[in-house]
Amino acid sequence: xxxxxxxxxxxxxxxxxxxxxxxxxxxxxxxxxxxxxxxxxxxxxxxxxxxxxxxxxxxxxxxxxxxxxxxxxxxxxxxxxxxxxxxxxxxxxxxxxxxxxxxxxxxxxxxxxxxxxxxxxxxxxxxxxxxxxxxxxxxxxxxxxxxxxxxxxxxxxxxxxxxxxxxxxxxxxxxxxxxxxxxxxxxxxxxxxxxxxxxxxxxxxxxxxxxxxxxxxxxxxxxxxxxxxxxxxxxxxxxxxxxxxxxxxxxxxxxxxxxxxxxxxxxxxxxxxxxxxxxxxxxxxxxxxxxxxxxxxxxxxxxxxxxxxxxxxxxxxxxxxxxxxxxxxxxxxxxxxxxxxxxxxxxxxxxxxxxxxxxxxxxxxxxxxxxxxxxxxxxxxxxxxxxxxxxxxxxxxxxxxxxxxxxxxxxxxxxxxxxxxxxxxxxxxxxxxxxxxxxxxxxxxxxxxxxxxxxxxxxxxxxxxxxxxxxxxxxxxxxxxxxxxxxxxxxxxxxxxxxxxxxxxxxxxxxxxxxxxxxxxxxxxxxxxxxxxxxxxxxxxxxxxxxxxxxxxxxxxxxxx
Amino acid sequence: xxxxxxxxxxxxxxxxxxxxxxxxxxxxxxxxxxxxxxxxxxxxxxxxxxxxxxxxxxxxxxxxxxxxxxxxxxxxxxxxxxxxxxxxxxxxxxxxxxxxxxxxxxxxxxxxxxxxxxxxxxxxxxxxxxxxxxxxxxxxxxxxxxxxxxxxxxxxxxxxxxxxxxxxxxxxxxxxxxxxxxxxxxxxxx
Numbered sequence: 001x002x003x004x005x006x007x008x009x010x011x012x013x014x015x016x017x018x019x020x021x022x023x024x025x026x027x028x029x030x031x032x033x034x035x036x037x038x039x040x041x042x043x044x045x046x047x048x049x050x051x052x053x054x055x056x057x058x059x060x061x062x063x064x065x066x067x068x069x070x071x072x073x074x075x076x077x078x079x080x081x082x083x084x085x086x087x088x089x090x091x092x093x094x095x096x097x098x099x100x101x102x103x104x105x106x107x108x109x110x111x112x113x114x115x116x117x118x119x120x121x122x123x124x125x126x127x128x129x130x131x132x133x134x135x136x137x138x139x140x141x142x143x144x145x146x147x148x149x150x151x152x153x154x155x156x157x158x159x160x161x162x163x164x165x166x167x168x169x170x171x172x173x174x175x176x177x178x179x180x181x182x183x184x185x186x187x188x189x190x191x192x193x194x195x196x197x198x199x200x201x202x203x204x205x206x207x208x209x210x211x212x213x214x215x216x217x218x219x220x221x222x223x224x225x226x227x228x229x230x231x232x233x234x235x236x237x238x239x240x241x242x243x244x245x246x247x248x249x250x251x252x253x254x255x256x257x258x259x260x261x262x263x264x265x266x267x268x269x270x271x272x273x274x275x276x277x278x279x280x281x282x283x284x285x286x287x288x289x290x291x292x293x294x295x296x297x298x299x300x301x302x303x304x305x306x307x308x309x310x311x312x313x314x315x316x317x318x319x320x321x322x323x324x325x326x327x328x329x330x331x332x333x334x335x336x337x338x339x340x341x342x343x344x345x346x347x348x349x350x351x352x353x354x355x356x357x358x359x360x361x362x363x364x365x366x367x368x369x370x371x372x373x374x375x376x377x378x379x380x381x382x383x384x385x386x387x388x389x390x391x392x393x394x395x396x397x398x399x400x401x402x403x404x405x406x407x408x409x410x411x412x413x414x415x416x417x418x419x420x421x422x423x424x425x426x427x428x429x430x431x432x433x434x435x436x437x438x439x440x441x442x443x444x445x446x447x448x449x450x451x452x453x454x455x456x457x458x459x460x461x462x463x464x465x466x467x468x469x470x471x472x473x474x475x476x477x478x479x480x481x482x483x484x485x486x487x488x489x490x491x492x493x494x495x496x497x498x499x500x501x502x503x504x505x506x507x508x509x510x511x512x513x514x515x516x517x518x519x520x521x522x523x524x525x526x527x528x529x530x531x532x533x534x535x536x537x538x539x540x541x542x543x544x545x546x547x548x549x550x551x552x553x554x555x556x557x558x559x560x561x
Numbered sequence: 562x563x564x565x566x567x568x569x570x571x572x573x574x575x576x577x578x579x580x581x582x583x584x585x586x587x588x589x590x591x592x593x594x595x596x597x598x599x600x601x602x603x604x605x606x607x608x609x610x611x612x613x614x615x616x617x618x619x620x621x622x623x624x625x626x627x628x629x630x631x632x633x634x635x636x637x638x639x640x641x642x643x644x645x646x647x648x649x650x651x652x653x654x655x656x657x658x659x660x661x662x663x664x665x666x667x668x669x670x671x672x673x674x675x676x677x678x679x680x681x682x683x684x685x686x687x688x689x690x691x692x693x694x695x696x697x698x699x700x701x702x703x704x705x706x707x708x709x710x711x712x713x714x715x716x717x718x719x720x721x722x723x724x725x726x727x728x729x730x731x732x733x734x735x736x737x738x739x740x741x742x743x744x745x746x747x748x749x750x751x
Contacts, residue, residue: 056730057717057750063630067637182737223735225751350741353732354751390747391716391726399613399682399708400675407716408619408725410747 005290010036010254011556012293013276015261015306018113020525020541021297022239022247023156027549028295029252033556036254036289037244038278040298041109043257044088044116046240050230052084060084080106080492081117085228088116098434098447103332104489105301105448111257112240113299114492115538117228120209120236120356121383122162123535124153128171128367132422133531136377139329139425140501142530143511146173152543160237160542161215163357164207172362172535179212180205181357185349186386186413190359193474198364200371201470206358206383209237218242225354236356258282260441263310264294264319266518273319273521279441292561293520293552297545300330300494300526301431305446307498308433320515325508326498327432329425330448331532333491334380334456337484338418339467341476342389346413350388358383361417361470363534365462376458380421380534382467389414415471419463420491422534423456431497450488460485493537495529513548520561524548593641594648599632602651606631608667612674613711619725622715630714631707642700650703654681682708722749 011033014024021037028035043049057063064082071078073091081089090107097105108114127146134141150173157176166174183191183205191203210227211219211234221235234241247253258281265275265288275290296303307326310319318326361382365373373379387393389411396406429451433444452460464481471479501507504516509528515521524545526537533540555561599606610622610631622628635644654677658666662673669677681704696705715721722728726749 054730056719056728057722058719062634062638063713063717065634065638068639069637071638181735184737188738223732224730348741350739350745351735351737352739353729353735354748355735355737387751388747390749390751391712392751396708396712397682399678400615401617403712404614404617404619404725407712408746410741410745 008275008288009290010034011291012036012295012552013038013289013291014295014297015276015303016040016113016297016299016525017111017239017244017255018108018297018299018525019115019118019239019538020545021113021295022115022243023542023545024295024297024522024524024549025239025247025253025255026243027546028293028553029247029250031549031553032252033293033553034252034254035247036256036291037247038259038261038276038289039111039113039255039257040260040281040302041111041113041257043255044110044112044230044240046234046238046245047230047232050232051087053226053229053232055084076104077106079104079490081228084226085117088228088230094440096439096445098437098445100447100449101451102487102489103448103450104487104492105446105494106489106492107299111244111255112238115238116230116240118238118538119492119536120227121358121360121536122157122160122164122175122207122209122539123360123381124173124175125149125533125535125540126171126173128363129422129531129533129535132378132533133425138377139531140499140503140506143500143502143507148511149540149543149547152547153539156539156542156546159216159242160209160539161211161213161219162207162209162539163205163212165205167202167204167362169202169204169362171367175207177207178215181208181210181212181355183359184351184355184386185346186343186388186415187359187384189343189346190384190386190415190470190474194361194470197473198470201361201364203384204360204362206360208357210356211235216242221356223353223355225356227356260443261298261306262286262441262443263306264296264521265290266310266312266314266319268312268314271314271518273518279443281441284441293556294522295545295549295552296521296523296527297525300497300529301446301448303523303525303527304431304497305433305443308431309444315517320498320508320517320521322517323505323508325427325506328427328430329496329499330429330431330450331423331425331493331495331529332450332488333493333532333534334419334421334423334452334460334488335486335491336419336460336464336467337482337486338416339464339471339479339481340414340416341468341471341479343413343415343474343476345475350410355385358385360384373462375462376455377424378422378455378459378534380419380459380463382417382419382463382470384415384417386413386415388412415476417467417470419460419467420493420534420536421456421459421463423532424453425496425499425531426453429496448489452488493526493532495526495532495537498523498527499530500528501530512551513544514551522548522552594645596636596644599635599648603628603632605651605667608674609678609707610711610715612678613708614715620720622711625715625718625720627711627714627718630718631710634710634714635706639706640700643706646700646703647706650707653703678704716749
């Protein structure tokens with residue numbers, strides 16, 4: 001038994017191997033800690049397990065379509081995956097949860113998590129974001145500011161490899177960039193048009209974690225634009241291609257797949273977490289792992305579910321929940337379905353290769369007094385992509401030879417724009433556990449309560465109108481928007497539920513992402529977010545993780561944990 | 562005679578009965594069909610694919626195996642509405658063919674085949690903005706399904722993508738702005 005315990009004892013436990021768990025693994029192992037990473041899903045070995053990466057379109061039986069059987073297994077995930085990448089999304093039928101209101105919980109249960117399929121957009125938060133809660137009194141104040149995170153953004157960007165341009169936009173700070181993915185002819189046209197027509201908005205090169213130059217033996221990107229299948233050329237950043245490999249090289253990493261963390265073991269006498277209980281998904285057996293430091297990086301909703309399931313006499317409402325805030329303040333970015341238009345011109349221009357990037361229109365509302373919007377607080381950014389229509393997007397007329405001629409020639413230029421807006425923290429938007437309904441491992445199902453507020457909806461309306469206005473002013477035709485509003489969760493940017501804050505009475509984590517109640521637990525995935533900004537959040541999780549790891553290492557080596 | 566009442570519809574005349582007896586109560590107005598029998602119409606579907614995308618200097622629909630894709634999709638991926646609309650559409654087409662030319666589609670001349678499908682294409686296009694609404698209520702129409710699947714199957718087939726379009730599995734670089742070439746072909750993938 002003693003042996004068993006020592007075999008299962010590490011310096012650190014990291015729960016989850018996605019984008020933030022991968023960083024925790026790298027930083028803690030490089031800092032000298034014997035670390036076990038526990039991943040609930042199967043192993044996905046970089047390159048070797050990217051089974052569809054090099055397949056041609058005709059090698060998929062139903063092309064990109066999911067079969068009815070596959071759809072039935074994935075009623076929720078199917079809006080975000082297709083036949084070419086479905087192996088990196090869960091089957092909803094195997095991993096049920098309860099939607100009290102519609103909320104898409106898009107998940108990838110495997111080593112690397114959703115870092116395999118993420119959108120790769122990397123934008124820094126600024127003090128406009130970190131100060132927002134304090135200024136308009138929604139939620140609680142962030143315990144950190146941009147100056148606390150700046151060097152960590154630098155650090156992670158330099159490692160990740162973010163392509164982009166420096167723009168000197170105060171509320172969208174520049175970073176450590178590789179050369180940007182250039183804009184094509186229509187994107188340049190839109191950029192020029194905005195320069196002429198608007199004083200408040202501008203088009204910049206999207207900032208993406210695709211390598212425009214090789215980095216540490218990875219990449220460069222070969223412009224296939226098939227990232228979500230996994231990249232055999234390591235052309236974009238994922239845990240699998242980068243952090244987990246470097247963590248492994250230290251000799252300090254133990255990676256255990258097929259390991260669901262059921263709960264954190266709390267020792268009331270020491271007021272510490274001493275380990276976690278794991279269910280092996282294959283043998284269904286339970287076992288314990290012990291460590292001095294525990295990082296929870298299971299993803300926003302999953303991390304919080306672990307806390308809520310870790311009940312003890314000291315924490316009857318869930319571990320670290322003396323504030324009553326665990327599970328609350330769930331956020332996702334509000335997105336519209338998008339606007340589009342075609343352009344009758346630039347017919348002599350085309351492109352070679354397929355860009356995995358986008359263009360970006362940074363936030364232009366509520367930045368200062370001049371840009372104050374009376375309908376909503378905070379703001380949104382717009383991502384876009386220009387292309388020439390091909391058979392996939394053209395509406396073709398006729399049949400026979402006439403049809404063939406249309407198919408083989410490049411169509412009109414087209415741009416699609418989609419907004420991503422900040423959702424206000426709201427106590428009522430929350431997750432909880434349904435102990436009366438359990439999954440195949442006997443764990444209570446997650447219940448999600450989430451509704452957009454009036455601010456979020458006003459912003460959604462504005463982003464659609466503004467996108468159309470931008471296209472019309474730039475001379476686009478057939479400008480329109482998809483009017484159905486997507487379900488919350490569609491941005492796959494779940495945040496909140498274990499927020500950072502200065503006051504232990506109103507927040508779960510301190511400024512070091514250390515749990516107020518239990519000091520040797522750190523949470524650095526999306527759960528920790530005090531507000532949501534409008535930027536794609538993964539870069540901020542990575543910077544926050546690296547920062548918290550440095551703090552944890554210092555504490556560990558000075559015997560404070 | 563109401564065609565929907567004729568068990569098997571006009572396809573029955575061609576020697577194949579498609580309609581499930583279990584679905585008999587739906588015959589009036591809305592025939593319902595059991596999945597799994599489309600393969601028996603592979604020759605007709607191949608013919609249709611070759612009229613929509615005929616062989617020219619590049620291969621036609623049939624040579625690229627579009628019929629297998631259409632059948633595979635409809636049997637395994639389509640909604641029940643789409644599936645029924647497709648089979649009813651095949652019936653309707655054969656009926657129109659017999660009424661107009663006294664023969665089933667496969668036996669029509671090239672001109673007659675072209676005429677029959679052009680009529681369907683025009684009907685579909687003339688719906689304009691009502692198309693989306695109609696799609697939502699009734700499911701995609703027969704010809705919409707047929708044409709969309711033919712185009713998709715063709716452009717994503719090995720021969721269609723490489724001979725009629727240009728396909729680069731691994732571009733290697735991104736030239737964001739290029740001058741369009743003489744007889745520039747469209748990229749097969751995005």
